[in-house]
Amino acid sequence: MTTNVQAQARPAQKITSLPPALILIAGWLVPGAGHLLLKKWTRAALLFVSIVAMFGIGLALKGKVYSPNAAELLDMLNFAGDLGTGLLYVMARAFDLGQAAVQVAVADYGTKFIVVAGLLNIVAAVDAHSLATGRKAS
Amino acid sequence: MTISHFSAVLLFSLFASVVFGITQRSEPRMMIRFGMFCFAMFVGGTIIASWLMWLIKH
Numbered sequence: 621m622t623t624n625v626q627a628q629a630r631p632a633q634k635i636t637s638l639p640p641a642l643i644l645i646a647g648w649l650v651p652g653a654g655h656l657l658l659k660k661w662t663r664a665a666l667l668f669v670s671i672v673a674m675f676g677i678g679l680a681l682k683g684k685v686y687s688p689n690a691a692e693l694l695d696m697l698n699f700a701g702d703l704g705t706g707l708l709y710v711m712a713r714a715f716d717l718g719q720a721a722v723q724v725a726v727a728d729y730g731t732k733f734i735v736v737a738g739l740l741n742i743v744a745a746v747d748a749h750s751l752a753t754g755r756k757a758s
Numbered sequence: 759m760t761i762s763h764f765s766a767v768l769l770f771s772l773f774a775s776v777v778f779g780i781t782q783r784s785e786p787r788m789m790i791r792f793g794m795f796c797f798a799m800f801v802g803g804t805i806i807a808s809w810l811m812w813l814i815k816h
Binding site: 663666667670671673674677680681682724725726729732733736737740743744746747756757758 | 763
């Protein structure tokens with residue numbers, strides 16, 4: 621005879637008193653900062669290293685950092701992805717990085733690394749927000 | 759900086775898998791498992807797609 625044990629669905633608890641919007645914005649501006657504010661040290665460090673390394677490798681491969689350009693749809697999408705890196709994007713634009721014309725195949729890879737770093741950073745920031753609101757358990 | 763195409767695949771897969779593992783699972787053990795699964799899918803999928811393209815060409 622088997623016994624089915626049904627666990628009661630418990631709503632996840634909030635783990636911080638900080639406003640979730642602050643966690644979200646911090647996570648967007650600096651990769652891993654949202655998790656850092658939630659005292660998830662290891663996750664914050666791994667996210668920071670992964671996203672910054674991806675962005676840095678993209679720049680080292682001579683990838684392009686997009687600027688606002690309403691003329692081309694793909695440029696707008698790439699710009700939106702780049703913007704996801706937060707302050708990394710601002711720094712890259714301030715120091716004029718990623719502005720060289722793409723001439724080799726790996727440079728195109730670099731461009732994709734930069735865009736995906738931004739998209740992953742948005743995923744990480746939303747994850748931190750979900751932890752702050754209690755939507756994600758832990 | 760210049761890296762090979764396969765090195766680019768490995769780096770991309772590694773970083774993306776770390777973020778996916780952390781954000782898509784709640785328990786540390788499951789995070790590691792899902793991260794490894796994503797890494798294997800990224801790399802394996804790329805190798806399979808590469809062979810498919812080679813077969814189409816030949």
